[in-house]
Amino acid sequence: MATTSLPQKIVLIGAGNVATHLGTTLYKAGHTILQVYSPHIKSAGALAKKLNAQAITDLKKLATHGSIYIISVKDDVVAELAKQLELKDQIVIHTSGSVEMTALKNTSKNYGVFYPLQTFSKNKAVDFSTIPICIEASNKTTKNTLKRFAKSISKHVEEIDSSQRKILHLSAVFACNFSNHMYTIAASLLTKHQLSFDLLKPLILETADKIKHHDPALMQTGPAIRNDKKTMEAHLKLLSANKKLKTIYKLISEHIKN
């Protein structure tokens, strides 16, 4: 198989947040979206309409003339879904941070991973050009095709193998999922005391902004890094009615101190 040229003929398997943002970006970049698959006709239909594609709810109706088949579904159903596909030499990729590339090995001889390292939400546009796209492929030709494909939408394309990707994904859980949960805890404390979450927004944005040019370890502030026991004890007292939050506060403070 020669390196496939642009534009690609895409079949999108999945219609969630990643599929929606990625599909929209690919469509705008000039790629053709042939089909959007989802078991739910409403989801497949809505996205397909936006992308000028066909909506399907049955994998038996999958187009055979696609050049790249993108599986963009929940991490824990990628492998299961891949088993239901039978392709020849068309490229099949998934977009998951945590799933082995080899989950696709029986689907086509040309397979790979196309992992956009970003968090995608409904109704919030993202600029794909700045998103790191982590590429892995079963062979060199597929890798080159995927790299060129990724570069059609992002300036930041990296070759990352499955074991590195696992570490990246784990790190992303801390940096994104867990930090967002810290925001959630803060917001709930404020709400409980009739204070507006707006008060914290400049602080949250500044804390994140710092990492653009600074090592977060050197930017740590607050009572734990100062080992300000009096303040930490006062905080634990405020949390005394909430055992779980108290445990979280203690544990993270201990980890900051060490």
Added chain:
Amino acid sequence: MATTSLPQKIVLIGAGNVATHLGTTLYKAGHTILQVYSPHIKSAGALAKKLNAQAITDLKKLATHGSIYIISVKDDVVAELAKQLELKDQIVIHTSGSVEMTALKNTSKNYGVFYPLQTFSKNKAVDFSTIPICIEASNKTTKNTLKRFAKSISKHVEEIDSSQRKILHLSAVFACNFSNHMYTIAASLLTKHQLSFDLLKPLILETADKIKHHDPALMQTGPAIRNDKKTMEAHLKLLSANKKLKTIYKLISEHIKN
């Protein structure tokens, strides 16, 4: 005492990050900085020079003709320092999130709190105009003076009493200190595996950016909120050599699920 008019004559007690950023902003806004106190002449001298003020290292040399005395030192030494000051009716304030206003009650009859809700780092400029400034005062005249004073540098001035301020400060620890520590953990995982922290930066910035217009509770993504046990188990396996990180991962994931 009548409401003092602008510009104020400021005595700055402290020369750390908050004192530096606040002092610089006040100076640029047209207030006069009379003195900068620090026990370390190098710190006092460097900041005083920038602010066209006198550097002092002995509290006995404190000017008596200031209109507002700002104690901007580490939370755990505010009360101790306040005890060493003797003012008449000049306003004395501290800038701490966690210290009771009454820590200043013996220093002057006009006292209060001026808490800028932001994280300040050396060598990183911040735009004070967007920072919420939380005001509390021992009497109405002082409150009005402080409000006008705060409004000379910020568009976001709020009356917040000591008990609310404690909750705000606790929330800020979660939203800022703890989320920054999550970035630190992520960065250390990446470094350990020869991956660049740059890969995570767009993700961190986007995660924070979301809270501008969305409730973080509704924006939660990742394996925990999906209850994706397989991925969480794989993550815990990757962390098996680090018991503390494993405990943190488990605890926060549990808290997200519930």
